[in-house]
Amino acid sequence: MGNVDRALARDVGAVALASAVVGVSFGALAVAAGLSLWLALFMSMVVFAGGAQFMVVGMVAAGGSPVAAVLAGLLLNARHLPFGLAVADLLGTRWPTRLLGAHLMVDESVAFAMAQRDPERRRAAYWLCGGLLFVGWNVGVLVGGLAGRAVSSPEVLGLDAAFPASMLALLLPSLRPAGAGEERAESPREPMKARRVALVGAVLALVATPWLPTGLPVLLAVLAVGVALR
């Protein structure tokens, strides 16, 4: 990957490290909830979606039915469908690569890719982020599962703030008005429009959160595109 420069690798590394630490807490929680270490690791490799994993294991541990938990997890992951439409061209044309690339589709890899302007850099960011996160997440889960209850929650380290902050930092370049003397040559995006859509999307999701099941408010935010059509 000739398109990975130091800065990109460092940024992706920071997110992968945070995800590994959250993985440690998932591993510990899953084992505490009665999953075997290997089942927890298997789940993390084949599902590879932290939010849904925490939710499903938490619901089942609290006595909920596995069917309801899986449905809730699937609803939370439904956002990957529109994500896939947007990043399809980054996955290449060969089938093995596309099938593997689809599995690496997580919020972070999508956000990192969208934050790059150059198409080659987009591709590099997507694969580097997806790949490093996959390794970091699963190593974390293994460590957490082995350590068991000894590991404290990610809240103590403030990692629940690291995720939204990193996503926001990735979003900012497409929302920021072009400064004086700054070239925006090949970017067709209009920051004004993007800002309105982002704001309306965020408000829609926040208002919907108390009323709708987890996962749906984020999908609902797609409706915000309507303000760009007016």
Added chain:
Amino acid sequence: MTLWPILILAAGTYGFRVAGPLLSDRLRLSARVQGLLSLAIIAMLSALVATSTLTSQGGFAGGARPAGVLVGALLAWWRLPFVAVVVAAAATTAGLRLLGFG
């Protein structure tokens, strides 16, 4: 928990992930639709930022997390390095919790 719920969750999640690339083979998206799709992703990622900053299990997340994200946002706005943004956000939230705030 047994293997079955995990397999179904994995299969369904992968189905969502692979559906986009599969669909994009069938439908050639015009430049306009591509642009709207980019906006849709921006809307969803913003929604993700807003909900994961302010809410926790359908309710308010408390003060420490939004404060940390705010500090991170300011640093990002001032174009500080990404790593600094992430570390400052986490450190602020962790520090506030240590002091007993939300």
